[in-house]
Amino acid sequence: MEYIYEYGLFFAQAATFVVAVLILVAGIASIAMRQRADQNEGHIEIRDLNDKYRHIGDVIHNVIDEPASLKEKKKAEKKSEKAIAKAAKKQRKKGEEPSSEDRRKRLYVMNFDGDIRASAAENLREEISAVLPQIQDGDEILVKVESPGGMVHSYGLAASQLQRIKTAEVPLIIAVDKVAASGGYMMACVADRIIAAPFAVLGSIGVIAQLPNFHRLLQKSNIDFELLTAGEYKRTLTMFGENTDKGREKFVDELEETHTLFKNFVSANRPALDIAKVATGETWYGQNAVTEGLIDELQTSDAFVQARLTDWDVFEVKFVHKKNWQEKMGLAAESAVERAFLKIWQRGQGGRNY
Numbered sequence: 001m002e003y004i005y006e007y008g009l010f011f012a013q014a015a016t017f018v019v020a021v022l023i024l025v026a027g028i029a030s031i032a033m034r035q036r037a038d039q040n041e042g043h044i045e046i047r048d049l050n051d052k053y054r055h056i057g058d059v060i061h062n063v064i065d066e067p068a069s070l071k072e073k074k075k076a077e078k079k080s081e082k083a084i085a086k087a088a089k090k091q092r093k094k095g096e097e098p099s100s101e102d103r104r105k106r107l108y109v110m111n112f113d114g115d116i117r118a119s120a121a122e123n124l125r126e127e128i129s130a131v132l133p134q135i136q137d138g139d140e141i142l143v144k145v146e147s148p149g150g151m152v153h154s155y156g157l158a159a160s161q162l163q164r165i166k167t168a169e170v171p172l173i174i175a176v177d178k179v180a181a182s183g184g185y186m187m188a189c190v191a192d193r194i195i196a197a198p199f200a201v202l203g204s205i206g207v208i209a210q211l212p213n214f215h216r217l218l219q220k221s222n223i224d225f226e227l228l229t230a231g232e233y234k235r236t237l238t239m240f241g242e243n244t245d246k247g248r249e250k251f252v253d254e255l256e257e258t259h260t261l262f263k264n265f266v267s268a269n270r271p272a273l274d275i276a277k278v279a280t281g282e283t284w285y286g287q288n289a290v291t292e293g294l295i296d297e298l299q300t301s302d303a304f305v306q307a308r309l310t311d312w313d314v315f316e317v318k319f320v321h322k323k324n325w326q327e328k329m330g331l332a333a334e335s336a337v338e339r340a341f342l343k344i345w346q347r348g349q350g351g352r353n354y
Contacts, residue, residue: 041321041322042126042319042320042321042322043319043320043322044126044127044130044317044318044319044320045317045318045319045320046315046316046317047315047316047318048313048314048315049109049305049309049314049315049316050309050313050314053306053309061073103136103138104311104312104313105138105139105140105311105312105313106136106139106140106312106313106314106315107139107140107141107142107305107308107312107313107314107315108131108139108140108141108142108315108317109141109142109143109144109301109305109314109315109316109317110124110127110128110131110141110142110143110144110316110317110318111143111144111146111316111318112124112143112144112145112146112147112158112187113146113147114145114146114147114148114149114150114155114158114183114184114187115147115150115335116150116151116154117150117151117154118147118150118151118154118155118157118158118183119154120158121154121155121157121158121161122321123318123319123321124143124158124161124162124319125161126319127317127318127319128141128161128162128164128165130317130319131317132164132165132168132170135168135170139170139171140170140171140172140173141165141170141171141172141173142173142174142175142301142304142305143162143172143173143174143175143191144174144175144176144177144301145174145175145176145180145184145187145188146176146177146178146179146180146184147179147180147181147183147184147187148179148181148182148184148204149181149182149183149184149185149186149204150182150183151183152183152207152258152262154183155182155183155184155186155187156183156186158183158186158187159183159186159187159190159265162174162187162190162191163190166190166192171192171193172190172191172192172193173191173192173193173194173195173304174187174188174190174191174193174194174195175194175195175196175299175300175301175304176188176194176195176196176197176200176202176286176295177196177197177200177300177301178197178200178201179200179201179202180196180200180201180202181201181202181203181204181283182204182205182206185202185203185204185205185266185294186262186265186266188202188295189265189266189269189270190269193296193297194294194295194296194297195295195296195297195298195299195300195301195304196286196289196295196297196298196299197286197298197299197300198285198286198287198298199285199286199287200285200286200289201283201284201285202283202284202285202286202289202294202295203278203282203283203284203289203292203294204281204282204283205262205263205266205275205278205279205280205281206259206262206279206280206281207255207258207259207262208281209251209255211237211239212239213237213238213239213240213243214239214240215240215241215242215243218240225238225240225241226241227240227241233250235247236248236250236251236254237251259279262279263275263279266279270293270294272293273292273293273294274292274293277292278292278293278294286298
């Protein structure tokens with residue numbers, strides 16, 4: 001028994017030591033991972049869309065073309081490529097820079113998929129910062145915006161990122177294939193030109209706030225709730241306290257003030273728009289949005305890009321943020337909850353579902 005006791009004591013001490021070592025190693029590894037994450041938060045990825053669609057075309061032609069005609073076509077393409085390369089090499093030897101007429105213009109394509117917090121604004125910031133120094137005369141930027149709107153300050157920042165493009169005097173085109181409402185339209189209106197699909201949803205130039213109140217439920221359960229503030233309007237409405245008419249009035253005033261700022265922002269960017277008519281919180285489908293002046297043209301982003309492939313170099317720019325598996329799982333869960341909430345909200349609106 002004494003031997004067993006001593007062995008058990010030794011085993012417990014050894015186990016304690018091993019656990020302590022593991023905790024120490026895990027702590028060091030965690031610090032190292034954080035430092036590595038700080039040093040390499042993400043990177044820019046560039047995709048040549050000319051090559052993408054050229055490859056797709058080659059795959060199709062390999063199937064549908066006759067072997068003889070396919071061979072002749074490839075031969076002609078190689079000959080053309082050699083001639084272009086030879087001319088460029090000759091020009092470089094002479095120390096000449098390609099003229100603006102000879103240089104192919106570039107279209108940079110970015111994507112903004114907006115959630116309630118406009119989280120994609122961080123990636124958009126990095127993409128714009130990467131592209132702006134590379135812009136030359138004649139180049140353009142296309143941003144594909146998809147968003148039903150969200151927090152005012154978050155979408156205000158996202159719109160400000162697009163404003164950087166305008167300040168740099170670079171032509172900006174916004175494409176809306178599905179929806180750019182509320183904060184999404186706040187972003188879209190910054191563009192020099194807005195294009196949208198015929199049934200894309202646009203507008204919703206309004207402000208909304210919803211707040212549940214559990215005061216009566218707490219009263220029934222004999223639960224007191226105290227909220228202490230310094231400043232008359234530090235908290236106008238609460239979820240658990242008893243709301244007053246004065247607090248509600250102040251809250252509505254703040255909503256109206258935000259709405260006024262929203263309307264002024266849209267008017268400054270699209271001065272021809274009848275803001276009094278469209279700033280009612282209503283939405284319009286693309287084909288009606290043209291009539292109202294909310295957009296400039298009915299066209300999908302795909303059609304716009306395809307039209308530029310012949311004479312332009314088209315690049316898709318994406319900032320990729322590196323995430324560990326814990327972050328990925330957390331974001332997946334958050335996204336699922338957000339989608340569920342959005343579906344419930346949409347069904348509650350009745351009629352049309354966006």
